[in-house]
Amino acid sequence: MPELPEMENYKLLLNQKIAGRPITAIQINREKSVNVNPELFRKTVLHQTVRNINRRGKHLLFQLQNGQVLLLHLMLGGWMFYGTEADKPKRTIQVRLSFGKEHLYFIGLRLGYLHLYREVEAEEKLAHLGPEPLNATFSAEEFLKRIATKHGRFKTTLIDQEFIAGIGNCYSAEICFHAGILPAKEIDDISESGRVQLFQAMKQVLTEAIKNGGYIENPIFEGDIKTGGFYGVRKVYDRQGESCQRCGSAIVMETISSRKTYYCPNCQK
Numbered sequence: 001m002p003e004l005p006e007m008e009n010y011k012l013l014l015n016q017k018i019a020g021r022p023i024t025a026i027q028i029n030r031e032k033s034v035n036v037n038p039e040l041f042r043k044t045v046l047h048q049t050v051r052n053i054n055r056r057g058k059h060l061l062f063q064l065q066n067g068q069v070l071l072l073h074l075m076l077g078g079w080m081f082y083g084t085e086a087d088k089p090k091r092t093i094q095v096r097l098s099f100g101k102e103h104l105y106f107i108g109l110r111l112g113y114l115h116l117y118r119e120v121e122a123e124e125k126l127a128h129l130g131p132e133p134l135n136a137t138f139s140a141e142e143f144l145k146r147i148a149t150k151h152g153r154f155k156t157t158l159i160d161q162e163f164i165a166g167i168g169n170c171y172s173a174e175i176c177f178h179a180g181i182l183p184a185k186e187i188d189d190i191s192e193s194g195r196v197q198l199f200q201a202m203k204q205v206l207t208e209a210i211k212n213g214g215y216i217e218n219p220i221f222e223g224d225i226k227t228g229g230f231y232g233v234r235k236v237y238d239r240q241g242e243s244c245q246r247c248g249s250a251i252v253m254e255t256i257s258s259r260k261t262y263y264c265p266n267c268q269k
Helices: 004-018 038-045 120-126 140-147 154-158 169-179 192-211
Strands: 025-028 050-056 059-065 067-075 079-081 093-099 102-107 113-118 254-255 259-263
Touching: 004 059, 004 079, 004 102, 004 192, 025 038, 038 067, 038 113, 059 102, 067 120, 067 140, 140 192, 154 169, 169 192, 169 259
Parallel strands: none
Antiparallel strands: 025 093, 050 059, 059 067, 067 113, 079 102, 093 102, 254 259
16 A cells, blocks of 8 residues: 555656646546546536645645645555556556546556545545654654553554554554564553654655655656665565565564564564
């Protein structure tokens, strides 16, 4: 599932491609992917200019000229592609937004969605999310204050979107590895210095992941060589049985809170 770095990468690339451009046609092949009647969706969105694209947690918000917002959550299996009909992947398209001869294809939206809201409604839908971990205002002090109210396994807390927005299965594993802490460790057993170390690891891992285009390898347009670059430099995620790049021990996979979790049993204590 796309997490904060993937959605930030999409935000940056799509702003380059479609910000300031009007939507010239709309195709809805799966009505469940939108939240209103398809005709109302078309009537409200068609010919509107995309002012800009923002991100909140794992969501993208397409801000339209008329004050409406398209709220996107790709969920498990969802991705996007921007290009011509000749370039598009041979996959089922749930929704297509056209920008002249080029189109933004929404693919794999079986669990994901592209919902239409007024700006205030979109804000209300996202009001439950925790702080953005890379915001300059989100300090170590704020992190320590928030985590002091939590108990249980650290990994379970880290992927809680109301605790911090945007972190999921992949980056929770990478953050714990970077900090040298087992993902199954109880929060109450992590010292204050260990908690600060986790905060610093979170900032560093997410920043590096964005720089490398996230871990999901489907390119967002023809010739895109950035998207998915983090998959090649990940340290533990999806590397079960492979050698740890730090110590050489075999990476272990364990199920925590019904999710596959990867770690090095030697480096992480």
